[in-house]
Every structure is written in C-alpha cells, then in structure tokens.
Amino acid sequence: MIDALPEKGVPAEQVLAELRELRGSDLPTHGGRLFAYVYDPALDGLDELARAAHAISSHVNGLDPTAFPSLLAMENALVGAAARLLGGSDGTVGSVTSGGTESLILAVKAARDAHPEISSPRLVIPSTAHAAFAKAAHYLRVELDVVPTKGLKADPQAMGAAVRPETVLVAASAPSYAHGVVDPIPEIAALAAERGVRFHVDACFGGWILPYLRRLGADLPDFDLSVPGVTSISVDLHKYAYAPKGVSVLLHRDEALRRPQYFAYADWPGYTMINPIISSTRSGGPIAAAVATLRSIGDAGYRDLAVSVQEAVSILAAAVTETDGVRLYAPAETSVVCLASDGVDLFVLADELAARGWHTQPQMAYGDFPPTIHLTVTASVRATAPSFAADLKSAVSSARARGPVEIPQLPPLTPEMITPELIASLAEGLGLGGGDFSQMAAVNSILNAAPPALREALLTGFLSLLQRPTAL
Structure with a gap:
C-alpha cells in the first residue's frame, strides 16, 4: 500500500522502486503477448526517445x-x-x-x-x-x-x-x-x-x-x-x-x-x-x-512495421483455422484476428491462453453475434506468432477438458438492484476479493448472460468497488 502524501518526503530512488514494484503486477506491455490495450513496435531505443x-x-x-x-x-x-x-x-x-x-x-x-x-x-x-x-x-x-x-x-x-x-x-x-x-x-x-x-x-x-x-x-x-x-x-x-x-x-x-x-x-x-x-x-x-516517434520511424519504417503486422496476422489466422474447436469469426484482413468457438467455452479458453502467457480480449455476445476473442496484432507479435499455434491447441484441449464454466446461481436482477453490498458479495464469491483477475471465465460468463443494461450496472459497480482510496 502506498501513501501518496507521507508526513515527510520520500527519497527519489525509493519512490521509483515502489513504482517499479507496482508495475510488476501489470500485464506485459512489450513482448508481443498482450493482444489489447497497448501497441508495441519492438523497435530498440524508441521508448527511451519517447520518454x-x-x-x-x-x-x-x-x-x-x-x-x-x-x-x-x-x-x-x-x-x-x-x-x-x-x-x-x-x-x-x-x-x-x-x-x-x-x-x-x-x-x-x-x-x-x-x-x-x-x-x-x-x-x-x-x-x-x-x-x-x-x-x-x-x-x-x-x-x-x-x-x-x-x-x-x-x-x-x-x-x-x-x-x-x-x-x-x-x-x-x-x-x-x-x-x-x-x-x-x-x-x-x-x-x-x-x-x-x-x-x-x-x-x-x-x-x-x-x-x-x-x-x-x-x-x-x-x-x-x-x-x-x-x-x-x-x-x-x-x-x-x-x-x-x-x-x-x-x-x-x-x-x-x-x-x-x-x-x-x-x-x-x-x-x-x-x-x-x-x-x-x-x-x-x-x-x-x-x-x-513519428520522426524516428518515418514513412518507410511504418511500411516495414505494417509488413510485420501483416505477417503476424497471417500466422495467427492460420493457427486458428488449423485448430479444431475454434474458427475465424471475421476475415483477417486488417490488424485484427477475431475467433469464435467451434466447440469450446471461449471464456475458459481465454483463461487457458492467459495461463500460457497470451493475454486476449474476450467479447460478449451481441444480437446475432456470438461471443468472440479479439486479438489486436502489433508489429511485436511477428516474433512471437509462430509459438502461438502450439499454445492455442494446448489451450483448446485444456478448455475442452474443463468444459463450460459453471455459472453461480443468481437471483433475478435488474440494474436498479445492483448495490455496493451485492457487488462486494459477488466479487468475493467469484474470487475477485483479493485482486486476482487471472481466472475470469465465470465472471465473463455471467456478464455474457446478462442483458446489456444489467452488464453495465454490474461492471460499473465492480469498477467502483476497485476505485477506493487506500488510506484516509
């Protein structure tokens, strides 16, 4: 726990060490294994230049x-x-x-x-x-x-x-x-x-x-x-x-x-x-x-990075196509690989991929659209993409063995019924009380089954639960 306003100032090196320790709990922003939120070109020296x-x-x-x-x-x-x-x-x-x-x-x-x-x-x-x-x-x-x-x-x-x-x-x-x-x-x-x-x-x-x-x-x-x-x-x-x-x-x-x-x-x-x-x-x-950043990379550099993205997308799409249990949901024509289930629980699959170091973005069902897994592909993924196929097959196999996640029995809920007490109880029952978000299949399954307005209320309540001051 960090006190942002200590009685006396803290030495600079200690402050930086504390920040580095906090960052240690984050998902990796570099290395081509996080398929959302960050964009990594894998160019030496670019981070230092930008800083x-x-x-x-x-x-x-x-x-x-x-x-x-x-x-x-x-x-x-x-x-x-x-x-x-x-x-x-x-x-x-x-x-x-x-x-x-x-x-x-x-x-x-x-x-x-x-x-x-x-x-x-x-x-x-x-x-x-x-x-x-x-x-x-x-x-x-x-x-x-x-x-x-x-x-x-x-x-x-x-x-x-x-x-x-x-x-x-x-x-x-x-x-x-x-x-x-x-x-x-x-x-x-x-x-x-x-x-x-x-x-x-x-x-x-x-x-x-x-x-x-x-x-x-x-x-x-x-x-x-x-x-x-x-x-x-x-x-x-x-x-x-x-x-x-x-x-x-x-x-x-x-x-x-x-x-x-x-x-x-x-x-x-x-x-x-x-x-x-x-x-x-x-x-x-x-x-x-x-x-x-733009001046360092230049037009020709961006073309080269696009080549890396294009090659990575092709490798990942082929891995999905060749793996029983999943399928491409959309043509892999740009910088996205979007996959759907062909016999496995996608939310369990997302957890299994995360356990193997691949962090994806599950997407809920919408209208006639089924649940999907979204992969934003950046240039850094070109180096890691060849190893994705084996891990995907392994993760699908494990997800199939685990079977669909069991959704906890919940009373009928409406957005108006979502209270801080209910959210705290749900979070504790789903194992989120300690801040461990590595097993999200049950959570995502509940959200997927909820109508959009209820899903919004649940997530708003959960985010509000997380955003509390550490010390007063």
Missing part, C-alpha cells in the same frame, strides 16, 4: 499556444502528417486530442453545434461502431440511432434510410474495433452527402496502418478524406503510429466544418477561454513524444 521527448515538453501547457509556440508547431506537424496519410488536401485542418474517445466526442460536437436550429439532434451509426459514439451521444444529449449491420459491415442502404431531418452526423468504422472489418465507406459517404449530412470515419483504431496495408496490396476499400462525402476522420497516434498513450488526431475536410468544434467563453472576469478540444490545460509531453 526523453516527453520530458522536454512535460511542463508545457497547451492552453495558450501564444505562450508556448513550440507545442503549436508540434501539433500542426502531427495534423499535417495525418492529413497527408489520410487523403487530406490544402484545406484540411485538424486538432490533436488525448485519444479516440475525445476525437469522436468532438466530431459529434462539431456536427451538433453546426445546427443550433435542430433542438433534438441525432447521430446514425452501425451497431458495430465503437462504444465511444454512445458516450458522445450521452454527454452531448444527442439521440443515437443504431442501425443493424449486414453481416459484419455497416449496411449503407439501412443507414441512409435512418437519416432524418434531425440527423446531424452519420459515422462508420475503418476498421471496426471488435472484428477489424472496414465498413463500405464510399457508399455510406455518398448517401450522407446526398442527404446533406456530415459523415465521420472512425479510423481511430486502424487509420495509421490501413494506408500501409493498402500499399502492400491488401484489398481494402477507400476510407479516408479522398472519398467524396467524408467530412471528418479520426486516427489515434498511440495505436499503430506507436506513440505513447494520450495522442489522437481529428481531421476535418475544411475550416468551416471544424469551427463548431471550438468552445469559447468571454462573459466572466477572467481570461477568455478558447479551446479546440475538451481539455483546457494539457501537458505537451505526449505531443512531443508523438512527434519524436
């Missing part, structure tokens, strides 16, 4: 670019690089944000605020769109119209039919996070333009690798600002640009489209607040680290 660049600008405040023009120059450089990669033109403008969720919230805000005459604005998305759109709609009081997909891809005709006079934005994915599938962007863009509605492409997840995969011959549809009707696009640099966490870029086709994204307020005694993004004060550290 040094972060330190140079960590105390620079992005609140006022006239006070810190260095940060303005770096942000403009990142926006320019993203625009060149993603089909931008001379009029393309953009902003650097803290991540994909902020980029999507701002895309929705810009669309909403462009139409002050619409009292009940609406957002149209396919059911495979990222949950951050739902967060944006919730925060911004925009009605969300979720359109069923045709297979794993957005259905252009259905999305066009969902557009109403109150619709301010249509959005789709390149690719979708869950399955790694690129939506038919040109068709949706054409329908949105025909109806006079903005169209945002969420390329937060794969926007920095899709252009390179296309250069390598991948058969992927056009998806960026070069497509007529696409008015904005977002891409996270802390994903396949391999920058440290906290950097995304939101691009707009022109300045007029971006203008409603800003927030300004002068009707108070202090300074006039003017913000292009949600935060006001923000550190220049992540932005400097991103610039250093």
Whole structure:
C-alpha cells in the first residue's frame, strides 16, 4: 500500500522502486503477448526517445499556444502528417486530442453545434461502431440511432434510410474495433452527402496502418478524406503510429466544418477561454513524444512495421483455422484476428491462453453475434506468432477438458438492484476479493448472460468497488 502524501518526503530512488514494484503486477506491455490495450513496435531505443521527448515538453501547457509556440508547431506537424496519410488536401485542418474517445466526442460536437436550429439532434451509426459514439451521444444529449449491420459491415442502404431531418452526423468504422472489418465507406459517404449530412470515419483504431496495408496490396476499400462525402476522420497516434498513450488526431475536410468544434467563453472576469478540444490545460509531453516517434520511424519504417503486422496476422489466422474447436469469426484482413468457438467455452479458453502467457480480449455476445476473442496484432507479435499455434491447441484441449464454466446461481436482477453490498458479495464469491483477475471465465460468463443494461450496472459497480482510496 502506498501513501501518496507521507508526513515527510520520500527519497527519489525509493519512490521509483515502489513504482517499479507496482508495475510488476501489470500485464506485459512489450513482448508481443498482450493482444489489447497497448501497441508495441519492438523497435530498440524508441521508448527511451519517447520518454526523453516527453520530458522536454512535460511542463508545457497547451492552453495558450501564444505562450508556448513550440507545442503549436508540434501539433500542426502531427495534423499535417495525418492529413497527408489520410487523403487530406490544402484545406484540411485538424486538432490533436488525448485519444479516440475525445476525437469522436468532438466530431459529434462539431456536427451538433453546426445546427443550433435542430433542438433534438441525432447521430446514425452501425451497431458495430465503437462504444465511444454512445458516450458522445450521452454527454452531448444527442439521440443515437443504431442501425443493424449486414453481416459484419455497416449496411449503407439501412443507414441512409435512418437519416432524418434531425440527423446531424452519420459515422462508420475503418476498421471496426471488435472484428477489424472496414465498413463500405464510399457508399455510406455518398448517401450522407446526398442527404446533406456530415459523415465521420472512425479510423481511430486502424487509420495509421490501413494506408500501409493498402500499399502492400491488401484489398481494402477507400476510407479516408479522398472519398467524396467524408467530412471528418479520426486516427489515434498511440495505436499503430506507436506513440505513447494520450495522442489522437481529428481531421476535418475544411475550416468551416471544424469551427463548431471550438468552445469559447468571454462573459466572466477572467481570461477568455478558447479551446479546440475538451481539455483546457494539457501537458505537451505526449505531443512531443508523438512527434519524436513519428520522426524516428518515418514513412518507410511504418511500411516495414505494417509488413510485420501483416505477417503476424497471417500466422495467427492460420493457427486458428488449423485448430479444431475454434474458427475465424471475421476475415483477417486488417490488424485484427477475431475467433469464435467451434466447440469450446471461449471464456475458459481465454483463461487457458492467459495461463500460457497470451493475454486476449474476450467479447460478449451481441444480437446475432456470438461471443468472440479479439486479438489486436502489433508489429511485436511477428516474433512471437509462430509459438502461438502450439499454445492455442494446448489451450483448446485444456478448455475442452474443463468444459463450460459453471455459472453461480443468481437471483433475478435488474440494474436498479445492483448495490455496493451485492457487488462486494459477488466479487468475493467469484474470487475477485483479493485482486486476482487471472481466472475470469465465470465472471465473463455471467456478464455474457446478462442483458446489456444489467452488464453495465454490474461492471460499473465492480469498477467502483476497485476505485477506493487506500488510506484516509
């Protein structure tokens, strides 16, 4: 247990030792065995460079670019690089944000605020769109119209039919996070333009690798600002640009489209607040680290990293195809391998893979979609992928021997019935009381069986249970 405010200061070396000890309980961020949350290019010296660049600008405040023009120059450089990669033109403008969720919230805000005459604005998305759109709609009081997909891809005709006079934005994915599938962007863009509605492409997840995969011959549809009707696009640099966490870029086709994204307020005694993004004060550290990362790797380097990802995806997909008990759920066309069960309990399988050092991301059933296991494949996985096949077969064999997990008998529950006491009791009964999260099959099975609203309440309660001060 750490006391963040001791009576007397602690020596620097002790503080660092304590932090390293805490980090020892985390999943590995490097080494190509964690298939979610982190993006590892396996490039020697890149971490040290990013840390040094972060330190140079960590105390620079992005609140006022006239006070810190260095940060303005770096942000403009990142926006320019993203625009060149993603089909931008001379009029393309953009902003650097803290991540994909902020980029999507701002895309929705810009669309909403462009139409002050619409009292009940609406957002149209396919059911495979990222949950951050739902967060944006919730925060911004925009009605969300979720359109069923045709297979794993957005259905252009259905999305066009969902557009109403109150619709301010249509959005789709390149690719979708869950399955790694690129939506038919040109068709949706054409329908949105025909109806006079903005169209945002969420390329937060794969926007920095899709252009390179296309250069390598991948058969992927056009998806960026070069497509007529696409008015904005977002891409996270802390994903396949391999920058440290906290950097995304939101691009707009022109300045007029971006203008409603800003927030300004002068009707108070202090300074006039003017913000292009949600935060006001923000550190220049992540932005400097991103610039250093991009300049160090370069365009040719990103192409080489995409080759490694492409090869790793091919190896992992072949391993899934050749293993009885599992199957590919989606075509492995981008940087995702998504597998479904062909006779084993997927949640038990995820635990068995974790026991062998492979950390995956289980995904719950949704509508007609079965539970799946998601693998985000980064360049570092190329070195470890050949050993995955044997471990997958072993894990499937063990999962088959264990059989489906037994779900504890629970009373009928509704979201309103979820209390801190109930959550604490469930966590203790499922073996989570001590903070050991290595055996999650029972938990995931319960969540999978719960309707979405109940699942949200259960997870909210559990996260609230975890986020308690260690000492008062």
